[in-house]
Amino acid sequence: MAVGKSPPAGGSLLVTKVEEAIAWARKFSLFQYPFVTACCAMEFMSAMGPMYDLARFGAEAPRWSPRQADLIWVVGTVTNRQAPILRRIYNQMTEPKWVIAFGTCASVGGFYDNYATLQGIDKIIPVDVYIPGCPPRPEQVLDGLMLLMDRIAREKSSRMRALKELA
Amino acid sequence: MSTKVVGAVRKAFPDEVIGDHAERGDHTVIVKPGRLVEIVRFLHDDPETDMSHFCDLTVVDWPGRESRFEVVIHLHSLAAGHRIRVKTSVPAQSPVVPSITAVYRGADWFEREAFDLYGVRFEGHPDLRRILLWEGFEGHPLRKDYPKQQRQCPVPLLEDRPGQPPPFPERP
Numbered sequence: 191m192a193v194g195k196s197p198p199a200g201g202s203l204l205v206t207k208v209e210e211a212i213a214w215a216r217k218f219s220l221f222q223y224p225f226v227t228a229c230c231a232m233e234f235m236s237a238m239g240p241m242y243d244l245a246r247f248g249a250e251a252p253r254w255s256p257r258q259a260d261l262i263w264v265v266g267t268v269t270n271r272q273a274p275i276l277r278r279i280y281n282q283m284t285e286p287k288w289v290i291a292f293g294t295c296a297s298v299g300g301f302y303d304n305y306a307t308l309q310g311i312d313k314i315i316p317v318d319v320y321i322p323g324c325p326p327r328p329e330q331v332l333d334g335l336m337l338l339m340d341r342i343a344r345e346k347s348s349r350m351r352a353l354k355e356l357a
Numbered sequence: 358m359s360t361k362v363v364g365a366v367r368k369a370f371p372d373e374v375i376g377d378h379a380e381r382g383d384h385t386v387i388v389k390p391g392r393l394v395e396i397v398r399f400l401h402d403d404p405e406t407d408m409s410h411f412c413d414l415t416v417v418d419w420p421g422r423e424s425r426f427e428v429v430i431h432l433h434s435l436a437a438g439h440r441i442r443v444k445t446s447v448p449a450q451s452p453v454v455p456s457i458t459a460v461y462r463g464a465d466w467f468e469r470e471a472f473d474l475y476g477v478r479f480e481g482h483p484d485l486r487r488i489l490l491w492e493g494f495e496g497h498p499l500r501k502d503y504p505k506q507q508r509q510c511p512v513p514l515l516e517d518r519p520g521q522p523p524p525f526p527e528r529p
Contacts, residue, residue, distance in 0.1 A: 270510045271491050277512050305498040305507065306489075313514045 209346055216260075216286065217342040218248035220335075223259035225279060228266025230293040233325040242328040247335055256282040261338070267295035268308045280315045286345075288338055291317045292331070294324045359384035359439045362406050366441075369399050385442040390428075393445055394455045394481075400432055400441065401460050408432035408441065411461035414468060416475040420501045425449040426477050430457065430464075447477065456482040474499040 224234060238244050238252075253259040256279045268276055280289070291311050294300040297320040299309035311317060318341065321334035363377045363384050373396060375387045388396055400408040412431035419425055424446030433440045447454055456479035457464050468479040469488040476497035479485055487494065491511050496503050 270508075271489075273510050273512045304505075305503070305509070308510065309508065313510070313516065314512055316515070 210343075213343045213345055216345075217339040220247075220249040220261045220288075220339075221251060221253050221259045222249055222261040222263055223253050223256045223279070223283070224263045224265055225276060226263070226265040227268060227272065228293075228295065230266045230295070230325040233323075233328060233331065234263065234265045234292060237328040237331040242332060244332070244335065247332075247339060249335060256280075257284060259283055260286055261288045261290065263290050263292050264296040264311050265292040267300065267302055268311055269306050270308050271306075273308050273314050276311065277314050288318045288342070289315055290334060290338060291320045292334075293326055294322055297322060300324060359441050362386075362400070362408075362439055362441045365403060365406050366396060366400065369403075370396055383440065383442065385444060387444045387446075390445045390447050390454050393443075394457055394459065397430065397432075397443065397457045398460045400443070406441070407434045407436055409435045411457075411463050412440075414457070414464050414471060416471045416477050416499075418475060418499065418501045419446075422446070423448060426452050426475060428454050428471070428477060452477045453480050454478070455480050456485075458482055473497070476500065 224231075226234065236242060244250070249261065256262065260283065262280065262283060264276065280287075289311070291297040295302060295307070296311050297317075299307050301324075303309070308314065319334045319338045321330055323330050326334075359382070360379075363379075363386050366386050366388075367374050367377070370388070370392065373388050373392050375389060377384065377386045379385065400406045410433040412433050414428065414430050417427040417429060419427060425448060427444055427446045430443040431440065432443065445454065452475075454477055456468055458468065458479075459481065465483070466488055468482050469485060471477050472479060472482075472485055473487040473489050474497055486492070490498070493511065494509055496507075
């Protein structure tokens with residue numbers, strides 16, 4: 191990549207710029223996998239629709255296979271019985287991958303504080319952005335997506351997350 | 358309207374009926390668990406009662422009672438339009454009730470659900486497994502003595518695992 195001199199400690203200008211370019215490209219080409227389980231789906235559809243138009247941010251095409259996606263939206267209540275399914279789908283996604291917990295139930299379990307419901311998907315998979323609300327307004331969804339894009343832009347592409355298969 | 362149904366059950370099974378009551382036209386007959394299948398079959402087959410439609414089967418947990426688990430069956434006659442509620446109670450030590458799947462095939466999943474959430478066993482059920490929860494779930498969550506805050510998950514939780522690196526670099 192860098193020609194001639196070996197890069198100084200801390201990364202050369204060229205490498206840094208390449209990383210910035212990759213991060214920029216990544217944040218505007220999020221392929222998303224909607225893991226939709228409950229009523230929050232309505233707000234997700236609303237955010238995807240022409241009025242709020244999630245496609246403006248490059249997060250347009252939903253992929254119906256987790257293997258082709260790099261952003262999973264967990265939309266709605268996840269029961270304990272669904273936990274193995276969600277974790278398996280998360281494991282099937284290839285790096286780099288990000289997770290958005292959409293709505294209160296996905297974030298903390300919501301008012302389903304009982305034996306049946308997983309009290310937040312962060313108990314089983316790492317979450318990058320939580321969008322609160324029951325359901326969240328599309329503005330909140332856009333805000334959450336922009337927050338994620340903001341973080342992706344600052345992520346070093348050379349620093350991959352530790353590739354850990356969640357058991 | 359369903360008084361005649363209660364009367365028919367009383368007439369056919371005088372020793373089995375413990376009591377009956379009615380609330381705003383909803384009639385309930387309380388029976389012993391032993392010959393439950395025969396009673397339900399009678400309600401289904403008898404031309405006078407003609408309970409063609411099985412509505413619901415559920416369980417009520419009464420922790421204070423000697424017969425703790427009360428199985429409640431709702432039946433309906435599509436032709437005559439009348440309804441009946443059949444209740445029977447079993448003690449906590451041996452919560453076993455005869456299965457009515459031989460009469461109403463549709464009771465299959467209801468009985469599985471009742472078994473899953475209350476731990477009442479239905480003798481004669483063709484496939485009595487958990488239906489809503491997973492195999493390996495400990496206890497029966499709708500019992501009143503199930504701890505309200507107890508959580509179970511079929512996969513290990515992240516917080517039980519060794520420390521993970523933060524998913525993102527810190528903000529500058």
